[in-house]
Amino acid sequence: MMYCVLCVMCYVLCVLCDVYVWCMFCVFCVACVAFLFFLCFSFWSAFLLVTGVFSYFLSFLSRIFFFFSFLDTLLLVWVFGMQYLGGFFFLWRWNWLGYGTGTETETESGMDAWIPDTPICLQGTTRRLLHIPLDTTMH
Known part of the structure; x- marks a missing residue:
């Protein structure tokens, strides 16, 4: 009986304080409280309690998933942003070197x-990394 009282107190505390830390103990609390309502009051009370707890739990899950989806969105923005910048730099270098424009002439x-x-x-190390030759004259 003392366990049931503790369960009820814990559950009420979680609901009233809007605490979103649900452990296995809290899940057992919900089951215990629902069973007590079912025995003491009626099936309707138990049904209302279970559906209310379920909707509250769904709200809790939605907040968690919203936070993680927010993090996923930031990650996707970062990844796609880096890909865009990398692609932009690649295309800039591709156009800058004149590939595919029909103006290519071979150098030594x-x-x-x-x-x-x-x-x-783009002098020095950067120029060498980009494989830009020192000879930039037209032949």
């Missing part, structure tokens, strides 16, 4: 020669 290095003067930001 075997790369396309239709390259404007290399900006300062």
Whole structure:
């Protein structure tokens, strides 16, 4: 009997305080309270309690899933944003080097020669990473 009283108190505390921390004990509390209502009052009271608890639990789940969907949305925005920036940089370099424009002429290095003067930001290591030859003249 003492366990049932503790269950009721715990359940009422969870509902009144709007606490969204549901453990197995709370699930057992819900089952115990529903059983007590069923025995003490009527089937209708038990039905109302169970449906109310179920809807409350669904609300709790929806809040959890909303939070995780919010995190998923941020992750997707980050991933697709990085892909967009990476694709933009790739296309920018592709167009900048003149691929597919019909203006390609081979240099001694075997790369396309239709390259404007290399900006300062692409000097040195960055220029080598992008495989931009030092010879940027048209042949």
